[in-house]
Amino acid sequence: MGFQDSFKALSDPTRRKIIELLKDKNMTAGDIVDQFQMTGASISHHLSVLKNAGLVTDDKQGKYIYYELNLSVVEEILAWLASLKEEK
Amino acid sequence: MGFQDSFKALSDPTRRKIIELLKDKNMTAGDIVDQFQMTGASISHHLSVLKNAGLVTDDKQGKYIYYELNLSVVEEILAWLASLKEEK
């Protein structure tokens, strides 16, 4: 985790789209896979990158794993970007 | 240019540090090189990635090229991140 991982995670368009999906509602891995033309293995990889960066959390419920957006990391990045605008 | 390029550009720590340096003052390529233990060629590459993403602009003055932070692209990214927090 940390800045490096967060920015790296956000640098891929598939992962940004996943984040946008999770903004509206929590979704299972399978639901997310359905939104892309990509194998489940690939999406699983992207989810693990996002999770590792702290941008999403997962919640296993029986057969399913629900993914959820974690806004606190988003806040950190927002803060860094906002600081660029100050006191020049 | 576009989101993709901006996020990719921000995903490297050297480039983020360059941006932080430029937040305080405009600098020549050489001034920037002096802040890193890396060849001028490598820094030049990073500057070109940042420029291509619209995050910095350059201003040639004779022998020197001054680099400057472009906040409008920072604003776009800020807006995208901020939108993740809304109306969930």
Added chain:
DNA sequence: AATACATTTAGACGTTTATCTAAGTATCTA
């Protein structure tokens, strides 16, 4: 005009990344 200085461009090299297929793990259901 010749040399020095500031910076970029070209080309090479090792590492990381995104994707795939195939196999593994875990949970549910008949």
Added chain:
DNA sequence: TAGATACTTAGATAAACGTCTAAATGTATT
């Protein structure tokens, strides 16, 4: 408990990336 479903892990591959050295370009100075 056997098979189906949901998801991940392992291993492979091609492309992208970050860095370097060497060479090129453009500008200033003498």
